[in-house]
Amino acid sequence: MIDLAPLWLTAELALITTAILLVVSIPLSYWLAYSKFKLKSVVEAIVSLPLVLPPSVLGFYLLVAFSPKNAFGEFLNQYFDIQLVFTFEGLIVASVIYSLPFMVHPIQAGLKNLPVSLKEASFTLGKSRFTTLVKILLPNIKTSILTGIVLTFAHTVGEFGVVLMIGGSIPKETRVASIAVYDEVQAMNYDAANLYAGILFIFTFSVLLGVYLINNSFSKANPLNND
Numbered sequence: 001m002i003d004l005a006p007l008w009l010t011a012e013l014a015l016i017t018t019a020i021l022l023v024v025s026i027p028l029s030y031w032l033a034y035s036k037f038k039l040k041s042v043v044e045a046i047v048s049l050p051l052v053l054p055p056s057v058l059g060f061y062l063l064v065a066f067s068p069k070n071a072f073g074e075f076l077n078q079y080f081d082i083q084l085v086f087t088f089e090g091l092i093v094a095s096v097i098y099s100l101p102f103m104v105h106p107i108q109a110g111l112k113n114l115p116v117s118l119k120e121a122s123f124t125l126g127k128s129r130f131t132t133l134v135k136i137l138l139p140n141i142k143t144s145i146l147t148g149i150v151l152t153f154a155h156t157v158g159e160f161g162v163v164l165m166i167g168g169s170i171p172k173e174t175r176v177a178s179i180a181v182y183d184e185v186q187a188m189n190y191d192a193a194n195l196y197a198g199i200l201f202i203f204t205f206s207v208l209l210g211v212y213l214i215n216n217s218f219s220k221a222n223p224l225n226n227d
Contacts, residue, residue, distance in 0.1 A: 002196060006175050006179065009176050013088070013163075014152075014153045014154075017095040017096055017156045018099075018152045021100060021103040022145075022148070026133070026138070028104055029104050029111060030137075032044060032104065048101050050097065050100060056161040058094075058161075059094065059165025060165055062165070095159060095162070099152045099159075102155045105148075106145070107144050110141030110143070110145070111141060143215045150207055150208065150210075157177070157178075157200065157204060158178060158200065160179070163176055163178065163179060177196055178200070180196050181197050184196065
């Protein structure tokens with residue numbers, strides 16, 4: 001029987017990360033979709049950086065930044081009594097940064113694919129930007145939002161390099177499932193490693209399959225939907 005703590009810890013990390021990113025990504029995606037800011041491409045590049053940057057590299061720089069021996073980490077520790085290195089809170093911050101594009105990109109794409117007339121008609125009727133976003137735009141990109149949620153959750157479940165650099169392998173604190181697989185392989189306990197890996201594989205495949213089935217069903221039911 002394997003230790004179930006890493007699996008519960010992984011689920012908790014993925015749920016918290018997904019919830020935070022959903023709140024953060026909606027206004028950010030709206031801005032990226034419609035802003036004419038000259039340096040918007042720079043912001044888009046920063047948001048997308050985790051897609052191409054090796055996780056260990058990002059994890060290393062976050063480890064350096066969060067370390068109490070450096071200015072930012074010392075500031076958090078001294079004034080807020082927060083330590084992000086080798087803590088679950090540090091894993092959350094690192095996961096939010098690393099999974100950001102997986103939530104932003106689907107929502108941004110959904111907003112950009114909507115007819116411009118929807119937004120313009122809402123403004124013509126005197127609706128505010130916030131009301132337009134919440135009551136007009138977001139209800140028309142439900143599949144994009146669902147895709148972002150599922151991709152973010154699944155990506156967080158599978159994180160390894162970033163969480164290893166920031167959290168290490170502290171039981172019931174930072175030892176998530178992907179780290180447990182690595183630990184069991186290092187200990188040459190392949191049966192346990194295979195069990196952890198199999199659970200992660202089946203879970204992530206099932207989640208992705210579910211979202212594709214839902215999206216396909218929604219597309220068939222709404223053939224004119226441009227989302």
